[in-house]
Amino acid sequence: ELTVSTTGGNHSSPYLYGFMFEDINHSGDGGIHSQLLQNNGFQGSNPNLTAYAAVGNVNLTLDTVNPLSTALPLSLRVAVPAGASGAVGFSNSGYWGIPVNADSYVSAFYIKGDYVGEVTVRLVGASSGTAYATDVFNVTSNSTQFTCIETKFQSAQAPDGNNIWTLTFDAPKVAGNALYFSLIQLYPPTFQGRTNGLKPSIANVLQDMKASFLRFPGGNNMEGNSASSRWKWNETVGPLYTRPGRQGIYRTETVVFLWLIREQGLNEYFQWTKDMDLVAVLGVWDGLSLAQSGNVITGDALKPYIQDALNELEYILGDASTTYGKLRTSHGYPNPWSLTYVEIGNEDHWWYGGPSYAERFTAFHDAIKSKYPNLVIIASTDEYFPVQKPEGIWMDYHSYGPAEKFINEFNKFDNFDRKFPYVVTEYACVSIDGAHLRQPTMQASVAEAIFMIGMERNSDVVRMAAYAPLLQNYGGYTWKNHEPNLVLFNNDPNGVFLTTSYYVQQMFATNRGHTILPVQSDGPFGPVYYVASKASSKYYVKLANYGSSTQQIQVKIEGTNSGLLTVLSGNAGAANTFGSMPVLPRTTPVVPTSGAFDIVLPGWTVAVLAAHMK
Numbered sequence: 001e002l003t004v005s006t007t008g009g010n011h012s013s014p015y016l017y018g019f020m021f022e023d024i025n026h027s028g029d030g031g032i033h034s035q036l037l038q039n040n041g042f043q044g045s046n047p048n049l050t051a052y053a054a055v056g057n058v059n060l061t062l063d064t065v066n067p068l069s070t071a072l073p074l075s076l077r078v079a080v081p082a083g084a085s086g087a088v089g090f091s092n093s094g095y096w097g098i099p100v101n102a103d104s105y106v107s108a109f110y111i112k113g114d115y116v117g118e119v120t121v122r123l124v125g126a127s128s129g130t131a132y133a134t135d136v137f138n139v140t141s142n143s144t145q146f147t148c149i150e151t152k153f154q155s156a157q158a159p160d161g162n163n164i165w166t167l168t169f170d171a172p173k174v175a176g177n178a179l180y181f182s183l184i185q186l187y188p189p190t191f192q193g194r195t196n197g198l199k200p201s202i203a204n205v206l207q208d209m210k211a212s213f214l215r216f217p218g219g220n221n222m223e224g225n226s227a228s229s230r231w232k233w234n235e236t237v238g239p240l241y242t243r244p245g246r247q248g249i250y251r252t253e254t255v256v257f258l259w260l261i262r263e264q265g266l267n268e269y270f271q272w273t274k275d276m277d278l279v280a281v282l283g284v285w286d287g288l289s290l291a292q293s294g295n296v297i298t299g300d301a302l303k304p305y306i307q308d309a310l311n312e313l314e315y316i317l318g319d320a321s322t323t324y325g326k327l328r329t330s331h332g333y334p335n336p337w338s339l340t341y342v343e344i345g346n347e348d349h350w351w352y353g354g355p356s357y358a359e360r361f362t363a364f365h366d367a368i369k370s371k372y373p374n375l376v377i378i379a380s381t382d383e384y385f386p387v388q389k390p391e392g393i394w395m396d397y398h399s400y401g402p403a404e405k406f407i408n409e410f411n412k413f414d415n416f417d418r419k420f421p422y423v424v425t426e427y428a429c430v431s432i433d434g435a436h437l438r439q440p441t442m443q444a445s446v447a448e449a450i451f452m453i454g455m456e457r458n459s460d461v462v463r464m465a466a467y468a469p470l471l472q473n474y475g476g477y478t479w480k481n482h483e484p485n486l487v488l489f490n491n492d493p494n495g496v497f498l499t500t501s502y503y504v505q506q507m508f509a510t511n512r513g514h515t516i517l518p519v520q521s522d523g524p525f526g527p528v529y530y531v532a533s534k535a536s537s538k539y540y541v542k543l544a545n546y547g548s549s550t551q552q553i554q555v556k557i558e559g560t561n562s563g564l565l566t567v568l569s570g571n572a573g574a575a576n577t578f579g580s581m582p583v584l585p586r587t588t589p590v591v592p593t594s595g596a597f598d599i600v601l602p603g604w605t606v607a608v609l610a611a612h613m614k
């Protein structure tokens, strides 16, 4: 029996639930970023002709003599033999297929070589050969410089994601010669119509989560494998043809590092925060890289990187009278972005980074605070700090592990010093009984819910929390190859799959009060865990049942006479995965009898009661 007090309690953070985003698992390139063609800038040390194939009698090679820019040193050479006839060209198979589920598309490319005539772009079923879109347009190109071509066309919808994009031209007009192509792009209509924006199918489900913050650009992905392959903000801004590729982190199934093309850069991340009304948490590189064991950059050697972070902040926050604010304006963003939270590094508690973290953190903190006193600086760990922490800092704690870890951490924050707020911008239950999970199961999601209940109860000190990793492309996942992610996707028309943990995040984020209320119980925590809160016209009670037995709960809240109960429930091992979503939340109206809501929690359940004030 739970009796919720309608008064008292502690203030709840308005930003508690949010996103941690980094481009691993093709979550950006080939994921939430809307550009659909793979290897479209031929970047990386050895891009080969990945995703390309010849159409008709042509020879495809990568060319170094006709670069589009220094950032894009390779182009696609399409050589047409003497005497060739008909339509010839090349195809791109996208990121393991192309979703053809929109009414219109925009394609753009750069072309060099003598050609005056028709070019045809098509979206075609890879096995069926069915053309869902055919766009014929005139192109005039010469051999002295690249010409940029952009075309918009209508499309029918394909039944699956097994589609390719093709570009063909008139062979006799080039016979015995070659054409060169670079920065080849295909976009569906984007989320909120942004140029170079987000893919709506994935952005919409994130929008539905009603999150409050976005931490970017990582994670280990920000750190890179070395100082030179760290995430460099200045290489992610400006026209796309000026953005070089970058070696991403983690290995693909074929043990090749992922090259990221960086169409999704600093401005695109901030646009995302604006379009989903999210508070930005910007990570800056602090001398520690992923594969840099023992080689952390410290002391004077760190100074250029501190200056680089200051330049980045001026780019984000400066007006047009500043060097970098002017640069941002020249990139089409006249208004400074909104930024309050800056995190120094990522997971600096690791043994080779930890001992020097206090020094590195302090150097960044002091330099940033002296120029931007209103920014809140977040330390990426609470370890390795001098006893006297700088006032006003927040700290990040990450938690990956087995289900028991999350049960044990239910009360982790109960007695934390309220003077130093925390964020928990990465956590996930990754194993059950020693077995690694490929996607969250109901037991894992209930364990996370219990940890979240613990954080919400302490959300006067825990200000932000996010599951990680956020997104996983079925074709190209790289997060230790097998571990769970929140949202899974492929290219099929209904190819976005929401895990049980996604639904827990959504249930918790969409039912938030401003004050956490005291709750009196006639039993201890476990197997049922709970937290209650108050909003302007509702009370919320979040419940989790970590066990296979059904639990009967009575919830008393004075001054309520109706409510809605949302329940997510399944067997311990039940999971939503690619192609199948058996576990869905169900919402039903409920009324109290004899002054209490009678709630039945089946085994392995997460539930939220939203009770209306009379």
Ligand code: AHR
Pocket (backbone or CB within 6 Å): 022, 218, 219, 220, 221, 346, 347, 426, 468, 469, 479
């Ligand atoms: O979320 C995946 C990885 O886990 C992040 O890159 C890193 O910060 C953490 O170790």
